[in-house]
Amino acid sequence: MAKSDAATPRERYRAQVRAEIKQHAWEQIATAGASALSLNAIAKRMGVSGPALYRYFAGRDELITELIRDAYRSLADAVHAAAVTGADPAALAHVLRDWALADPHRYFLIYGTPVPGYHAPDEITGISQEIMADLLTAWTAFEPDAPASPFAAHLADHRDWAGDHPAPPGVLRRALAFWTRLHGVLSLELAGHFTGMGFDPALLFQAELDGLVGCEG
Amino acid sequence: MAKSDAATPRERYRAQVRAEIKQHAWEQIATAGASALSLNAIAKRMGVSGPALYRYFAGRDELITELIRDAYRSLADAVHAAAVTGADPAALAHVLRDWALADPHRYFLIYGTPVPGYHAPDEITGISQEIMADLLTAWTAFEPDAPASPFAAHLADHRDWAGDHPAPPGVLRRALAFWTRLHGVLSLELAGHFTGMGFDPALLFQAELDGLVGCEG
DNA sequence: ACGAGGAGTTACAACTTCTCACGAATGCAT
């Protein structure tokens, strides 16, 4: 980040304080969830008064928006780091699972119940497409001739979300199923809906992952 | 409900006020989400003072707990109503989807980001098992000899969640995939993660539904 | 008819986000 290095001292201080605020916010989210995030509590822990934080964030919404952006960025980076080493879809799936288990609240910040007044800025959709691009590339390398179902044909006709990625229809469908099915298992597991059911969520995740290869739909 | 009919006038009045409070709560949740639910606002709309509500609910948590319970009950009733007519899994899937689309916030109350201090009472797990029982019955009738994968064998060894339902291993796995896959699609759709991606969520839902039959995993 | 208990009220405490006006510290330019 050359820009932040070359900035004025004031800007550097500002960026540092913003980062410190966000760090405290993450700690608070990790323990009590995003809905319990309190600017006042953050200020108290930092040893400053409440209104001081408003010099750095316009309000709670802007802070949460930034945290969501950072969470997306973190996930995209994790996926991309694995993707550039030529990881296959299964490896990417475990990167996703590990990332989610490392901080469930962070996962829910992205994929959980939407925040009431929040609307994703364009930057988010861009990051989302980055992740999807890595998924499409991995699936293209792994199973370039995935069978094309009728729904895959529909996807081929509506492939805005794939950017200009040249993945064939069958791969589009694979990547989408990868996302929705693994999210289905992960979100239920993280929300605790499997506790007390007896089976091992990790095995279910693996089974869903295995089921992604070799059947149409 | 014979009990509420035979109760004293005071108890009947009490039940009626509780129902009215919950109704206003649902309206508020439908518009702004559960996190924006305010006892004060409910009281204002009912024309009473804030603390009056504490005669009927111990606090916000108890009200939300009850709403979650009612939501589960509503879903279980919807599924069961279809199940008793001998509906196949596809029909149950559309019942689920219709129920979710009718009030996304209600769906998220059950399957979305867990409420911080909330722990499901035993009654909830009971209702959850009711739903699962209807699913298992429908799948057993539809595809009694579903193939048993290694994971299905694991499920057969850990079938607490199925109660005493005699569904074979392959059916256990089908019902579980039904739940997780459809939830994966639904929750992402309701949270708006598909908006701007171009394709039709209904077709994706249908494709995932179709994919549930005829492949192992 | 009367006593007991429930319902609703106001007042208050402890929170929350967020605005405003003020003083102090800091960096930049002269």
Next chain:
DNA sequence: ATGCATTCGTGAGAAGTTGTAACTCCTCGT
């Protein structure tokens, strides 16, 4: 180095929230 301008942090305070406590009043059962 001096002075100005911008920014930072503060305290006060408004408008909310949940939740408690004490008090009145009405109603219901005896």
